Each structure stands twice: as structure tokens, then as C-alpha cells.
Amino acid sequence: MNRIVFILIPVLVLLFSGCAKVDRDVDNFYPKVRTTNVTVLPNGDVRVTGEIISEGTTPLSFAGFCMDTLPNPRMLSNQVSVDSLYGNTFTATYKALEKSYTYYFRAWAANQKGYAIGGDVSVSNVTMDSTFIPCTLPIDTLTLVTPSSAKNYKYREISNIEQLGFEWRIDLYAGTSSIEIVFGRRPTSGVYRIVHQNEEPKGFAASIMIDNIIQDYNGDIYVREIDANTIEVAICKIEWHDLYERSLRTKFRASYQ
Amino acid sequence: MNQRLIILLLLAVSLGHRCSAIDVGLKFSQLRPRGDIGETYDRGISYELLLAADHWDDKWRATIGLGYTKLNPLLDTFFIYGVKGEKTILPGYNTYEALPMKYLYIEEHFRLFKIKNFSFYAGAGLMLGHTTVKQSYAIEEMIISKDGSIDYMIVGLRGGLQAAYRVAKRFIVTADVRHNALVDQEWTFSFTNRTIGLGILYRFNTKNDEDNE
Numbered sequence: 314m315n316r317i318v319f320i321l322i323p324v325l326v327l328l329f330s331g332c333a334k335v336d337r338d339v340d341n342f343y344p345k346v347r348t349t350n351v352t353v354l355p356n357g358d359v360r361v362t363g364e365i366i367s368e369g370t371t372p373l374s375f376a377g378f379c380m381d382t383l384p385n386p387r388m389l390s391n392q393v394s395v396d397s398l399y400g401n402t403f404t405a406t407y408k409a410l411e412k413s414y415t416y417y418f419r420a421w422a423a424n425q426k427g428y429a430i431g432g433d434v435s436v437s438n439v440t441m442d443s444t445f446i447p448c449t450l451p452i453d454t455l456t457l458v459t460p461s462s463a464k465n466y467k468y469r470e471i472s473n474i475e476q477l478g479f480e481w482r483i484d485l486y487a488g489t490s491s492i493e494i495v496f497g498r499r500p501t502s503g504v505y506r507i508v509h510q511n512e513e514p515k516g517f518a519a520s521i522m523i524d525n526i527i528q529d530y531n532g533d534i535y536v537r538e539i540d541a542n543t544i545e546v547a548i549c550k551i552e553w554h555d556l557y558e559r560s561l562r563t564k565f566r567a568s569y570q
Numbered sequence: 571m572n573q574r575l576i577i578l579l580l581l582a583v584s585l586g587h588r589c590s591a592i593d594v595g596l597k598f599s600q601l602r603p604r605g606d607i608g609e610t611y612d613r614g615i616s617y618e619l620l621l622a623a624d625h626w627d628d629k630w631r632a633t634i635g636l637g638y639t640k641l642n643p644l645l646d647t648f649f650i651y652g653v654k655g656e657k658t659i660l661p662g663y664n665t666y667e668a669l670p671m672k673y674l675y676i677e678e679h680f681r682l683f684k685i686k687n688f689s690f691y692a693g694a695g696l697m698l699g700h701t702t703v704k705q706s707y708a709i710e711e712m713i714i715s716k717d718g719s720i721d722y723m724i725v726g727l728r729g730g731l732q733a734a735y736r737v738a739k740r741f742i743v744t745a746d747v748r749h750n751a752l753v754d755q756e757w758t759f760s761f762t763n764r765t766i767g768l769g770i771l772y773r774f775n776t777k778n779d780e781d782n783e
Contacts, residue, residue, distance in 0.1 A: 335608030339644045342609075375659055387661075389710060394657035423659055426609075427649040 336370045344369045344422035346376070348431040349402065351418050356535075357441030357503040357517075359407045363420025363431060365398065371425035373398075378405050379421060382414045385433050388421055409517030410439040412501060441502045446535045448549035450564035455487040458560045466490070473570040474500065474544070480514070483546070483567050492563075493522045494534065500544055505534040507551065521551065523561070528553040543568045592774050593622040593742065599767030601639050605752070605760030610648075611641035611669050616765060631679040631691065637699075641669045652709040662709030671761065673699030675728060687736040694729040697750060701761065724761050726752035734771075742771040 336342070345366035352360045361378050377394035379386045395403045403420075410416055415437040421430040450456075455466045466487035475482050481496040496505060497514030505519040510527050514520050521530050532551035536544050547564040597618040603611045620635030643666040652660040677695030684690075701722050708715040730748030737743055745768055752761040 335604045337609065337644065342645070343649060375653075375657055377657075377659070388659065389661065392658060394659065421659070423651055428651045428659060428661060429649065 338370055341370050342426045343429040344424050346420050346422040346429055346431045348420040348434045351434045351436045353439050355442035355445035359410055359439055360404055361418045362402055362404045365401045365422055369424040374423050376403050376422040378418055380416055380418045384417050386417050386419055412440045446547045453565050455563040460557050471565055471567055474567050490524055495520045500536045502538045507532050593771040595620045595769050595771035597767050597769030599765035602764045605762030607761050612644050614639050614641040629681045633677040635675050637673045639671050652712040660710045660712050664707040667704040671699055671701040673697050689734045691732040697726045697728050699724045722754040724752045724754055740773045744769040
């Protein structure tokens with residue numbers, strides 16, 4: 314009897330232990346991912362696309378890209394994660410890249426076991442399409458819009474582009490209004506996101522101040538290089554709120570000193 | 571449970587068995603890791619030296635044995651990662667050294683049937699052993715390269731089926747499949763494995779044998 318118990322108990326324990334399937338498919342532990350292509354968009358942004366060839370043996374947890382100006386960028390270099398897949402592909406958009414560099418991108422993906430990274434794809438000469446400004450405006454004109462009116466002004470003075478330390482500044486005067494635009498880099502062709510005056514504009518970012526009043530101005534500034542010394546600046550719409558909802562639009566040309 | 575106590579228990583159970591013949595044997599098995607080690611270590615060969623209180627003509631047989639195996643990792647490098655914030659992936663790696671396992675076991679076999687020189691057994695037993703997991707790992711920005719070595723006392727149960735064939739008066743060859751359910755002493759990590767093995771037993775002269783002769 315004792316012997317039967319001696320055998321029976323282990324057999325029962327064994328029947329209920331270690332029955333889960335063990336994943337030993339090492340070739341498929343990790344996702345397989347490919348960097349498919351990289352495209353410069355008309356606004357100068359760069360869209361990179363990756364493809365999940367296989368998820369691996371466990372569900373996909375993360376996917377994204379990394380980018381650098383050197384080949385085979387490391388995973389943490391300018392890493393972005395994507396929120397969703399479109400079928401087996403995923404995309405991300407890199408903004409504020411400079412024309413003078415070659416950029417290398419790699420797609421990566423991670424499942425519960427680990428991660429894998431694809432080969433690199435490069436892009437050079439990143440610049441905004443010269444025709445890409447999403448509005449048509451008269452040159453050297455400022456339009457100020459309030460809830461009750463929209464007034465047009467001709468600029469009476471447009472300063473040269475002046476470099477002050479790591480900032481490039483333009484001052485404009487029209488009617489009784491003054492506008493100060495500060496770029497965080499030498500303004501070349503591209504789209505510059507407007508940041509708050511308290512925030513240092515870096516890369517493709519700029520701050521703006523109207524009538525010397527600090528506000529939350531929302532919008533983009535489009536810059537197109539006319540020649541080595543002149544740029545054309547277009548603002549399709551900048552909005553801010555004081556007592557009223559206000560906005561402005563303008564297009565002008567400015568030159569370096 | 572105290573390690574010495576378990577060893578004494580195993581020996582007592584084994585030596586307490588009524589035996590009329592003692593077999594000394596060697597067994598070579600292919601060990602297939604399962605459990606927590608299943609996705610880290612590759613299959614390997616296990617070697618066992620055993621003593622069997624053999625009742626060739628009886629339904630019961632007790633065995634005590636010592637085993638050793640060394641399992642190589644499935645991959646040179648496992649590409650692990652950490653997560654910073656919500657979705658910043660920090661790449662890392664984990665490399666393992668070969669996993670040595672030493673174990674002692676006792677088993678009781680019950681003969682299911684016997685046809686001339688061929689016997690077929692079902693068996694179950696207890697195991698006790700030791701292993702050391704050595705690894706080196708790092709995750710960027712999170713863990714600077716670390717070498718780790720953890721000793722585990724492993725305990726568990728084993729069970730399986732065995733076919734035995736008496737090829738000569740003193741030699742028996744065996745083939746068996748076995749499942750070894752093993753955990754560390756804290757029951758947090760599983761070293762469970764399965765084996766498919768071939769063995770040979772040499773039967774020493776005993777009074778019964780001499781009588782039979």
C-alpha cells in the first residue's frame with residue numbers, strides 16, 4: 314500500500330506540472346522588422362516607414378524608430394515609439410531636420426521576449442518643398458483679425474535678420490503694431506513651430522511677440538529661402554487670446570545684414 | 571527543509587528496500603528543459619550512475635542514483651529591454667553560462683508486465699540537487715553591466731516509464747522516458763525537464779542468483 318501511495322502521489326503531481334508548452338523556437342523569439350522607406354514631405358518633415366515581418370513568438374509590445382546622422386543609429390538615438398500599426402506597417406514623422414546632414418533611420422520592434430532592430434535607410438538634402446505654404450497671402454502685408462474686424466497693414470519697417478548669440482531675430486512694424494520673431498537657428502527653408510516666449514526656441518522652432526505682450530501664440534511659421542541672403546516668411550494664421558480671440562496672417566521678405 | 575535531512579531520508583527509503591540483487595548501472599539521457607529554464611537552455615546530455623535493488627522476478631524495484639548534466643544556453647545573447655516612462659525602450663542584453671545540475675534521486679518502479687526477458691515499468695521518485703545560474707546582463711541607462719551567479723538547491727518529483735531487456739545473465743539494458751518536476755527551494759523558479767534515456771545495468775552475484783544458477 315505504501316508503495317502504491319509512493320508512486321501515485323508523484324504521478325499525480327507530475328501530471329499537473331510542466332505541461333505548459335515551452336517556446337524553444339529561437340529563430341522566432343524576437344520580432345522581425347524592416348525599415349521600409351523614408352520620405353521627405355512637402356513641409357520638410359521626414360516620414361519613415363517600417364514593416365513588421367513577424368511578431369515573434371509573443372505578441373508585439375512596442376514598435377518605433379531611431380535616427381542619427383551616423384549610419385546604424387543606436388536604439389536610443391532620437392527614439393520614437395508609434396501608437397498604432399496599419400496592417401503590418403507603421404510610420405513616424407521626424408520634424409525639424411536640417412538640410413546639411415544625411416539622416417539614418419532604423420525601425421525596431423519589441424515583444425515580450427525582447428527586441429529586434431532593422432537595417433538603416435538614409436535621406437539627405439531634407440528641405441521644404443518651395444511650393445509648400447498652405448495659404449496664399451499678399452507680400453509685405455499684415456492682417457490683424459478680431460471678432461469684429463480684419464484690418465490690413467503694409468509694413469513700414471522690416472528689420473534685417475540679426476543674429477544675437479544663438480538666436481536670429483526679425484522686428485516688424487505695421488500701423489501701430491510691432492512684431493518680434495526669434496528663431497532658434499539660422500532660418501532656412503522649413504516649418505517652424507511657435508513656442509512660448511519663456512521657452513528657448515530650438516531647432517525648427519521660433520517665438521513671437523506682438524506689441525511686446527507675452528501670450529500663448531499658436532501657429533506655424535513657414536520659411537522659404539529666396540537666395541543666399543533673403544528669406545520669405547509666411548504665417549497663415551497665428552491665434553492668441555486676450556480679451557478677444559485674435560489672429561494674424563502675414564507674408565514678408567527679410568534679408569541678412 | 572534541511573538539505574541533510576532530505577539526503578538522509580532519500581538514503582533511508584532507498585536502503586530500506588528489501589533487495590535480493592544489486593545492479594550497478596549507467597544511464598545517458600537527452601535532457602529537454604521545460605519550465606523556467608525551457609526558453610533559456612538547450613537540450614543536453616545527462617549522465618547518471620545508479621544502484622538498483624533489482625527484483626527481476628518481483629513487481630517492485632528501487633533505485634538510487636546520482637546525475638549530472640550541463641545545459642548550454644539557447645542563444646549567445648538574449649536581447650532584453652527595459653521601459654522608461656510609458657514607451658521609451660532601453661535596449662539591453664543577457665548572456666548565460668552553461669547551467670550545471672547535480673542531483674540525487676530515489677525511485678520506485680512497478681512492473682506493469684513481463685514477457686520473457688522483457689519488462690515494462692512505471693516509476694516515480696524524489697529528487698534533490700544543486701545548480702548555479704550564471705548570467706551577465708545590462709540595460710542601457712537602467713542597469714550597468716552586471717554579472718550574476720545564483721545557487722539553487724533544487725527539489726522535486728520524477729516519474730516515467732521504463733522498458734528493460736535482459737540481454738545476458740548479468741546485463742540489462744533499459745530505455746526510459748521521464749518527467750522531472752523540479753523547483754528551487756523557494757518554489758519560485760522551475761527547473762523542470764524531461765529525459766529520454768538509455769542505460770545499462772550490471773547485476774552482481776547474489777544468493778538468489780547463485781541459487782538460481
